[in-house]
Amino acid sequence: MRRLVMILKVFPQFLSHEKVFKNLLVLPMQLLLNFLLMPPFAIVIYLAFVNWQPIFGGWTEAPFVGVSNFIRLFSEPRFYEALGRTFVVAIVAVAFEFLLGLGLAVLFSRPFLGRRICTSVILYPMMLPWVVVGFTFYLLFLDHGPVNYVLSSLFGPAGMISWFRNPVPAMTAIIIGDVWQWTPFMFLIFYSALGALPKDPKEAAMTLGANAWQIFRYITFPMIKPVAYVGLVIRALECFKIFDLVYIMTGGGPGVSTETLSLYIYRVAFKYGQLSYAAAVAIIVLLGIALVTRIAVRPLLKEAA
């Protein structure tokens, strides 16, 4: 009995012990991720080294083929083209989203009448199901759609662009759609970061005679840099996997000229049923992105200021 009371008395102290505390905090996350993701990932690795499609039969009886899936991947031009295309789209789109998001957040940083409603409008594009965004932009950019209607009203019939006929205008339309859909994300990040800033440093600088641009550059921006950087990395990762807009607007066409990496994997996995090959591609993509991201987030993993 006494022992029980002693344990009960010590328990809160035990929990507050630093080592216990920090491990307890990460425990749920580790449990969830390990439970959910480890076994399937093991299957993925297995699949990458066998030759299997559902039309061959059971996946447990598939023949071992070593690295031939990977060799096939590295000699597949369609993969490299998709990779390059995806890089271009991601870099352009995310750059626009970053700048626009930041600009909008600054624009909205001081209260004004109707700010909440305007913020809701800005956030709206993110909230639509992706299929809906996809076909909205598809319909907008149709040869005989509203965008061309406006262009022809402004510039005459010669101003109309056949958006989906060639990869460059098609990718442009896709990027515009992505920017519309995901600038709100960067806006949200910057808006909440700016909103959480302490007022004192800014007020101090203002009394010292600094103007708005100086305040922004030397006070505000450095303070939101960590959050901004996280937002940028997250958005870039997601944009690299762009699928929905491309699938609905062009299906990867004409030919494969707008096929992004995710669309390529989707087609290979679900249309052609080559799940082994798709696993190999996915692993390589994972390794590649992990390498690039690791370098990019190094500053974020260091000691915070």
Next chain:
Amino acid sequence: MMRKIVVVSLVLGFIGCIVCAQSTPAERALVGLSSLMEKGVIKPGQTFKIMIHSGQRNQLAPAVEELSKLTGLNIQLVVIGNEPDIYVKVMNEAVVRTGEYDIFLTFCNWIGDMAEAGVIVPLDEWIAKYDPEIDHGPNRYVSPLDKFTTQYGGHYYALGMDNDALVLFYRKDLMEDPSEQAAFEARYGRPLKLPETWEEFDLITEFFDRPEQGMRGAHLYAERVFAYTSWAPRFIAKGGIYFDPYTMDPMINSPEGVAALEEIISLVRNHMFPEAYTADWSAAYTLFPEGKVFWTIAWASLGHWASDPETSKIAGKVGFAQLPGEYHDGVLYRATPHVVGWSFSICRYGKAPEAAYLIAQYLNDPTVSAAAITRTGTLDPFRLNHFQDEKLLAAYGPELGPVLMLNAEQSFPDISLRGANEYLDVLNLNLQAAVAGQISAKEALDRVAIAWQEITDRLGRGRQIEAWQQEIKRYPKHIRELWVKLGKMDPHMAGLE
């Protein structure tokens, strides 16, 4: 106890035989189901799930409800929206074998993949036992649909439920207008009439291409998913064949294939709206009823859409025609593509496949299916009796019926082998790239040939040759005769002797 069961079964069997002599597939299905229930194989209230596409729900729901009431079973329709998602879910079922679904309603050219993955069962035994009247009797399927919506590799795997032979829809008012006819004859030196050959088709398209009036000559599919439906009929009518039947070497880059593709490219470039190859396939359902193109080749459902004043500006001006072909030695060979097309197959992992088969047979029954197809949806008439059913014909437009039948009779199937999706997707993307001007026709088809060789090798050439040799025999007779005439194969291979 044993004695009792034997006696009851004998009596039932005896009655069944008498009934079978003059009954319908639906009645035989019902008898079969109740006998399964007696034997305890299925129980009252047992659930059966049919995976369908959303476009068929309106058509099948009343029949399914009726059947549920008649049998005391709980039959449900599970709707999937995007057609590729159906393929994904069926293939996933092949892997995880949940037994969640009993019947699939899928594209009939997926049967190869599904059979090879082991997720559907061969139906030969049950078809022999319960006789759904596929290829005999006054209510049989329109030939050759009876073969290519039901079979793979020499066995039955499916009950066809649809007819997706394309139809040529045209502006009857313009075609029969005397001033147009005079102008046409003056310009080309021959009368304006429904085309027999693709060359005539192209001329008429050119004649009616009037961009200044806001009307283009034609709308043909040339986009990412269905480009092959415009190219294939020309290719086949010229005597082309997808693969060599002895070696499985691709033959789509033969002179016939290249010529067919060049014709399409020229048409798209000169006489069609540019979005023919970037818009999704529903563009035909907007352009033609709006009067923006002179003619189009599309599924039969467009007929209904274009003839209804509520949905069409050209109601009453629509004509229906057979697709043209080519002359060989003075004989006209027409070919219509039968594009996709839905059929029922039975999941191996369901709890009671035989009962599931009987449910499908009931829905496939001549009268039940006629009532279903009359309702709006994606299933089209496929049995002979459908084409005599007044209500059904009224729903489509009485003139469409006979034309649809003719087109069905001259139709050929999509590639239905194992890996069909791969073969067709690679073909499509290269056809579209050629139409878009990214590569030349010859190069596009050469690329397809190389890709197809790789696919065939990966899947196992021996098996593919066997399956292809079976598939050839399902093509309509006149096409097989053409192949023999052109020396592509011997009559035995073509199934002609």
Next chain:
Amino acid sequence: MKRKDIAMMARSPVISAALRILHRLTVLLVVGIFLIPAVWLLSISFKPPTEWQVFPPNLIPRSPTLDNYIVLFKPEAPKGTAAAMLRVTEPVTKSFLNSIIVVPAATAISVTVGFLAAYAVARFRIGGAFMPFFVLTTRMFPPVAFAVPLLVYYRWLRLIDTPIGLILIYAGFTLAFSLWMTKGFIEGVPRHIEEAAILDGASPWRVLFTITLPIVKGGLAATMLFVFILNWTEFLYALIFTSTKMITVPVQLSHYVGAVGRFYGPQAALGVIASVPVVILGYVIQRYLVTGFSFGLIRR
């Protein structure tokens, strides 16, 4: 002019009023541009099928109809050829119910678990450089290639087409966001505030919940909104891991397809309706997004 004079001028009422007007105009312009596709979407939702792809396009429907909305809830109600074609699936109520059950639960789990872990990572560097990065890799893997292996695993666990199954997937796959986004916000909280509380004798739990949490409220709210949106609009895994019972709104949306292609009208209508809960959530959390605090107010 000296800098002091320019600064004085900048504070003059005329120029600040002009700047204010310019500011408002810019806001209106931006809001207007953002509204264009949304307005087009709304317009489609009130159009009959014959008007979905016409040229020249018209913003106001020529024959406006409520059928696209009605058919979502009562498929049998609209009459006429065009309307009969739209009768393709069950009413949307079941899918809404499923989404309302699954998404908030998954979001709550994800944000909570992520926030707790983020605190440990931000303050104690647990897992070093590897663990947080490893969590981020869950977002680098193409979801398509993961689907079938996960499906096999779920089959073994008997979790296909169950609420728990979907909740776990949604929580697990958004954990990376929750972790990294809240980590960023936590790192923005000056350490000395927490250290002061510890010196005062507060336990680490108390510091976490009574000191840090209120300060990062805004960041948490933003994270929660974003994770909610990701889960609410997710389609691929919802399609693959449900069959009949747990269909969510995005999967239901995909059902509106048929003989003449995609039914833009009902899909637009459902898209609009589906965005309403999210919009409400977004509006509500805005209150938390502009906390701003002063150093002088940390004493309780």
